[in-house]
Amino acid sequence: MAVKIKTQFGTIDIDNEVIATVVGGAATEIFGIVGMASKNQIRDNVNEILRRDNYSRGVVVRQEDNGVAIDVYIIVGYGTKISEVCRNVQEKVKYNLETMLGVSANSVNVLVQGVRVLGD
Numbered sequence: 001m002a003v004k005i006k007t008q009f010g011t012i013d014i015d016n017e018v019i020a021t022v023v024g025g026a027a028t029e030i031f032g033i034v035g036m037a038s039k040n041q042i043r044d045n046v047n048e049i050l051r052r053d054n055y056s057r058g059v060v061v062r063q064e065d066n067g068v069a070i071d072v073y074i075i076v077g078y079g080t081k082i083s084e085v086c087r088n089v090q091e092k093v094k095y096n097l098e099t100m101l102g103v104s105a106n107s108v109n110v111l112v113q114g115v116r117v118l119g120d
Helices: 016-028 052-058 082-101
Strands: 002-007 010-015 033-036 059-064 067-077 105-116
Touching: 002 016, 010 016, 016 033, 016 052, 016 059, 016 067, 016 082, 033 052, 052 059, 052 067, 067 082, 082 105
Parallel strands: 067 105
Antiparallel strands: 002 010, 033 067, 059 067
16 A cells, blocks of 8 residues: 555655655664564564665554554664663654655554664
């Protein structure tokens, strides 16, 4: 499914892959995030950190009446305050969706799939 935006000139369709890429890019910019995790850990390998071209495997986009609901699966760095990192992800994802795509996020659910110790 895609998000459809009607304008005076026609219709704009934004695919869920595009939304997932914007969401994944926003989430990985936050301090304390090691990377994106897969929503299907057993099938996709539990230890894998997703690269930019696979962000759609770590983001679920659900269309709602007046916007979208987003689920973001992340891996955080050990020693960071998880609640603060998640709150920053929510704010950044919501902001990027509204400014880049003109899509309003009704909810941004952050699901922490793991904690990693950052190497030297």
